[in-house]
Amino acid sequence: xxxxxxxxxxxxxxxxxxxxxxxxxxxxxxxxxxxxxxxxxxxxxxxxxxxxxxxxxxxxxxxxxxxxxxxxxxxxxxxxxxxxxxxxxxxxxxxxxxxxxxxxxxxxxxxxxxxxxxxxxxxxxxxxxxxxxxxxxxxxxxxxxxxxxxxxxxxxxxxxxxxxxxxxxxxxxxxxxxxxxxxxxxxxxxxxxxxxxxxxxxxxxxxxxxxxxxxxxxxxxxxxxxxxxxxxxxxxxxxxxxxxxxxxxxxxxxxxxxxxxxxxxxxxxxxxxxxxxxxxxxxxxxxxxxxxxxxxxxxxxxxxxxxxxxxxxxxxxxxxxxxxxxxxxxxxxxxxxxxxxxxxxxxxxxxxxxxxxxxxxxxxxxxxxxxxxxxxxxxxxxxxxxxxxxxxxxxxxxxxxxxxxxxxxxxxxxxxxxxxxxxxxxxxxxx
Amino acid sequence: xxxxxxxxxxxxxxxxxxxxxxxxxxxxxxxxxxxxxxxxxxxxxxxxxxxxxxxxxxxxxxxxxxxxxxxxxxxxxxxxxxxxxxxxxxxxxxxxxxxxxxxxxxxxxxxxxxxxxxxxxxxxxxxxxxxxxxxxxxxxxxxxxxxxxxxxxxxxxxxxxxxxxxxxxxxxxxxxxxxxxxxxxxxxxxxxxxxxxxxxxxxxxxxxxxxxxxxxxxxxxxxxxxxxxxxxxxxxxxxxxxxxxxxxxxxxxxxxxxxxxxxxxxxxxxxxxxxxxxxxxxxxxxxxxxxxxxxxxxxxxxxxxxxxxxxxxxxxxxxxxxxxxxxxxxxxxxxxxxxxxxxxxxxxxxxxxxxxxxxxxxxxxxxxxxxxxxxxxxxxxxxxxxxxxxxxxxxxxxxxxxxxxxxxxxxxxxxxxxxxxxxxxxxxxxx
Numbered sequence: 001x002x003x004x005x006x007x008x009x010x011x012x013x014x015x016x017x018x019x020x021x022x023x024x025x026x027x028x029x030x031x032x033x034x035x036x037x038x039x040x041x042x043x044x045x046x047x048x049x050x051x052x053x054x055x056x057x058x059x060x061x062x063x064x065x066x067x068x069x070x071x072x073x074x075x076x077x078x079x080x081x082x083x084x085x086x087x088x089x090x091x092x093x094x095x096x097x098x099x100x101x102x103x104x105x106x107x108x109x110x111x112x113x114x115x116x117x118x119x120x121x122x123x124x125x126x127x128x129x130x131x132x133x134x135x136x137x138x139x140x141x142x143x144x145x146x147x148x149x150x151x152x153x154x155x156x157x158x159x160x161x162x163x164x165x166x167x168x169x170x171x172x173x174x175x176x177x178x179x180x181x182x183x184x185x186x187x188x189x190x191x192x193x194x195x196x197x198x199x200x201x202x203x204x205x206x207x208x209x210x211x212x213x214x215x216x217x218x219x220x221x222x223x224x225x226x227x228x229x230x231x232x233x234x235x236x237x238x239x240x241x242x243x244x245x246x247x248x249x250x251x252x253x254x255x256x257x258x259x260x261x262x263x264x265x266x267x268x269x270x271x272x273x274x275x276x277x278x279x280x281x282x283x284x285x286x287x288x289x290x291x292x293x294x295x296x297x298x299x300x301x302x303x304x305x306x307x308x309x310x311x312x313x314x315x316x317x318x319x320x321x322x323x324x325x326x327x328x329x330x331x332x333x334x335x336x337x338x339x340x341x342x343x344x345x346x347x348x349x350x351x352x353x354x355x356x357x358x359x360x361x362x363x364x365x366x367x368x369x370x371x372x373x374x375x376x377x378x379x380x381x382x383x384x385x386x387x388x389x390x391x392x393x394x395x396x397x398x399x400x401x402x403x404x405x406x407x408x409x410x411x412x413x414x415x416x417x418x419x420x421x422x423x424x425x426x427x428x429x430x431x
Numbered sequence: 432x433x434x435x436x437x438x439x440x441x442x443x444x445x446x447x448x449x450x451x452x453x454x455x456x457x458x459x460x461x462x463x464x465x466x467x468x469x470x471x472x473x474x475x476x477x478x479x480x481x482x483x484x485x486x487x488x489x490x491x492x493x494x495x496x497x498x499x500x501x502x503x504x505x506x507x508x509x510x511x512x513x514x515x516x517x518x519x520x521x522x523x524x525x526x527x528x529x530x531x532x533x534x535x536x537x538x539x540x541x542x543x544x545x546x547x548x549x550x551x552x553x554x555x556x557x558x559x560x561x562x563x564x565x566x567x568x569x570x571x572x573x574x575x576x577x578x579x580x581x582x583x584x585x586x587x588x589x590x591x592x593x594x595x596x597x598x599x600x601x602x603x604x605x606x607x608x609x610x611x612x613x614x615x616x617x618x619x620x621x622x623x624x625x626x627x628x629x630x631x632x633x634x635x636x637x638x639x640x641x642x643x644x645x646x647x648x649x650x651x652x653x654x655x656x657x658x659x660x661x662x663x664x665x666x667x668x669x670x671x672x673x674x675x676x677x678x679x680x681x682x683x684x685x686x687x688x689x690x691x692x693x694x695x696x697x698x699x700x701x702x703x704x705x706x707x708x709x710x711x712x713x714x715x716x717x718x719x720x721x722x723x724x725x726x727x728x729x730x731x732x733x734x735x736x737x738x739x740x741x742x743x744x745x746x747x748x749x750x751x752x753x754x755x756x757x758x759x760x761x762x763x764x765x766x767x768x769x770x771x772x773x774x775x776x777x778x779x780x781x782x783x784x785x786x787x788x789x790x791x792x793x794x795x796x797x798x799x800x801x802x803x804x805x806x807x808x809x810x811x812x813x814x815x816x817x818x819x820x821x822x823x824x825x826x827x828x829x830x831x832x833x834x835x836x837x838x839x840x841x842x843x844x845x846x847x848x849x850x851x852x853x854x855x856x857x858x859x860x861x862x
Binding site: 054055079090093095096097098099100102103104106107184187188189190193196197219220221222289291292293295296297298299300317320324402 | 485486510521524526527528529530531533534535537538615618619620621624627628650651652653720722723724726727728729730731748751755833
C-alpha cells in the first residue's frame with residue numbers, strides 16, 4: 001500500500017497545502033488502485049481520470065480538504081459527471097448542479113474522483129460491487145461502492161447516505177469506518193430522496209479521525225471534543241447478543257474489552273419495550289414516502305426499474321393515519337432516548353449480525369441499523385476483527401441526537417485502544 | 432370570463448371524466464387568456480401549448496384531476512419542460528424527473544400547462560411578473576407567476592412554495608386563495624431547496640374548495656371535514672391591527688363580521704411573549720441553510736446570480752451554535768402552540784399589512800407570513816376586499832399543525848359567508 005495511504009487525511013491536506021506534497025501523486029495512487037482492482041470490484045459508476053480541484057491558488061492552499069480525492073455515492077448529484085441513481089432510467093443523466101455536500105467538499109479543496117455504485121435509488125436492489133476482502137461476498141448496500149472503494153484503498157474518503165442501514169452495514173462488512181451523523185447535520189440538497197424523515201448523509205473512511213475531519217467540513221462545524229471524566233458506555237440489548245454469529249460476538253467482546261481497558265465504565269442498557277415496534281414504523285414511513293419520492297419513476301418508467309424496486313413500489317401504500325402514527329411513534333421514541341441512554345454517554349451495539357453473506361444479489365441484514373436511523377441518533381461503525389473467509393466485522397457506537405462530537409471521540413478511543421491491543425498481541429505472539 | 436372558469440375544479444374533472452366536457456376547450460380557454468394578457472403580466476417562464484394528460488383511457492377517466500390544467504412554479508422540476516429556478520444560470524436546464532408533486536398531479540390526470548415565474552431560487556429577487564389587478568404593482572413573490580396566472584384566469588390551479596411568505600403574500604395581493612399546508616404534508620422531492628426546516632409546497636387557486644381538492648391529491652389524503660359544534664376563532668394580535676393600512680383593517684373587519692355571521696365565537700389571542708423573536712430565528716435558519724443549499728451556485732456561478740441573491744449569499748453565515756439555538760427555539764415555540772391557540776380552533780390574522788406596493792422590484796412585506804412558516808402551522812389566504820387602485824387584499828387563517836382539514840373547512844365557511852354578504856349588499860344597493 002502506498003505510504004501516503006497510511007497517513008491521516010488531515011495530515012495529507014496540510015502537506016499538500018504546505019507544498020511538501022502535491023495532489024497529483026495522491027490522485028495517481030488512487031487511480032493505480034482503481035486500475036488494479038476495479039474490474040472485479042465494480043465499486044465505481046464513473047471515474048473522472050482528469051479530476052482536479054474546483055478552487056485554485058491561495059484559496060486551495062487554505063482549504064481543509066486541499067487536493068484530497070473523494071468518492072461520491074451515485075445518488076448524489078454532480079454537475080460535471082453523470083448521476084444515475086443506480087438506475088437504468090437515468091443512464092447518462094447530467095444534473096445541472098452539484099449536491100450541497102459535493103459543493104461544500106469542493107469549496108474545501110476536495111477532488112471528486114468519481115461516482116460510486118449504489119443500490120437503485122438507495123433502496124433494496126444492489127449493484128454489481130463486490131467485497132474487497134472476499135469477492136464472492138456482498139460489500140453491503142446501498143453505499144456499496146463507497147465502502148468497497150475506501151476499503152480497497154481506491155480513495156481515502158467517500159460520501160454515503162443511510163435511510164435504513166446503508167452506511168453502517170457496508171462499512172462493517174468492508175472493515176472500514178462508517179459515520180451516520182445526527183439526522184439533518186449534513187445538508188441533503190441534491191441527494192435523491194427516499195424517505196424525508198430518515199435520509200441522512202454520512203461518510204465512509206479508513207479511520208475515525210478521517211470521518212471526523214471530513215464530516216466536520218460537510219457539517220460546517222467542529223466535530224472534535226476532548227473526553228473528560230469517567231466515560232460511561234452502555235451495552236445495548238446485550239441479553240440478546242448470544243443470538244449473534246460468533247464473529248459478531250467476538251467483535252462486541254473485543255470492543256468491550258478495549259473500552260474497559262481505555263477506562264470506560266460499562267453498564268447494561270436493555271432494549272426498551274418499544275424496540276420491536278421500530279421496524280414496523282420504519283417500514284410504514286418508507287412505504288408511504290417512496291410512493292411520492294419515486295412517483296415519477298413509477299408513473300413513467302415502471303417497466304425499466306429493477307425487480308426489487310418494482311416490488312417495493314408494488315406494495316400497498318399505508319393509510320395516511322398509519323403513516324401519521326408511525327411519525328408520531330418516532331417522535332415519542334426520540335423523546336424517550338434519554339431514558340434509553342440512562343447514565344451512559346454512548347451505546348455499544350452490533351452493527352451487523354455476522355460478516356457479509358455470500359453472493360451479491362442481497363446485501364445483508366440492516367436490522368441493527370434501522371432503529372438508529374428512525375431515532376435520528378448519530379451512529380458509528382468501527383472495524384474490530386476478521387471472521388470467516390477473511391471477512392471483517394465491526395461494531396456500532398451510538399450517541400444521543402446532536403452528541404456527534406462525543407460519539408466520534410469515543411470512536412477514536414475505541415479504535416486506538418484496539419490498535420494498541422493488536423500491537424501488544426502481535427508482540428506477545430511472534431511469528 | 433369563460434363559463435367553465437366559474438365552476439369548481441372538482442365539477443370540471445367530473446364532467447371531463449363523464450365525457451360531458453372534453454379537456455381541449457378548457458385548455459384552449461386557458462391558452463386564450465394567456466394570449467390575451469401574458470405579454471404584460473409575464474406570469475409564465477414556459478408554456479407548453481401541446482400539453483396533454485400523462486395518463487389515458489380508463490385511468491384518466493377515473494382520475495380526480497382528469498384533464499385539469501395546472502401551472503407549476505419554476506423552482507419545481509418537470510422532465511418535459513425547462514426548469515430554471517428563476518435563475519440565468521439554469522437557462523434551458525431540463526431535469527431528468529418530475530418533482531413528486533408534479534408526478535402525483537399527473538398520475539391524477541392533471542395537464543401541466545407550463546412553468547410559472549419565480550423569484551430566483553424562491554429567494555428575494557423577483558421576476559418580471561405584474562399584478563393582474565394593476566400592472567404597475569407587484570403580484571408578490573416568490574410564487575408570483577402562479578398567483579398572477581390563477582388571478583388572471585390563465586389556469587385554475589397552480590403549485591407554489593413558501594419558505595417565508597411566498598404563497599400567502601402573492602395570493603393576498605392577487606385576490607386569490609393561497610394554501611400553505613402543515614410543514615411536510617406535500618412531498619418536496621424535486622423542489623429546489625432553500626431552507627429544509629421551512630420549505631413547504633402549497634397551492635394557489637380561485638376558491639378554497641379548489642385548494643382543498645387539489646391539495647388533497649398532492650397530500651394523498653382527504654382534506655375535507657364537517658364542522659361540528661361551536662366554531663371558536665381567535666383574533667391573533669388584534670391589539671396591533673390598528674397599525675395596519677386601512678385596506679388590511681377593512682379586510683380583517685369584514686372577515687370578522689363574516690365569521691360572526693356564520694356563527695363563530697370570536698375571542699382574542701394576544702401575541703405571545705416570543706412573537707418578536709420569530710423573525711430573527713427565521714433569518715438565522717435561512718442564512719445558515721442557504722450557505723449549503725446554494726453552495727454550488729455560490730462556488731461556481733456567483734457573478735451570474737442576481738444582485739439580491741448575491742447580497743443574501745454575501746451575509747455572514749451564523750455560527751453553528753446560533754443555528755442550533757434557532758432550531759431549538761422553533762421547536763420550543765411549536766410546543767407552545769397549544770397555549771397560543773388556547774380554546775380557539777383557528778386564528779384570524781393579517782396576511783399582508785396593505786395591498787400590493789407599487790413597482791415590481793420588491794415584492795412586499797412577508798412579516799405576517801414568516802411566523803407561521805417557522806411554526807409549521809397550516810395557513811390559508813382568503814381574498815376579502817379591494818383597496819386602493821383596484822388592488823385586492825385578503826386575510827390569513829391559521830390552524831394547529833396537522834389540522835389542515837379544519838382550516839380549509841373554516842376557510843370555505845368564511846368564503847361563502849363573504850359571498851353571501853356581498854350578494855345581499857348588492858341587492859340592498861341597486862346600481
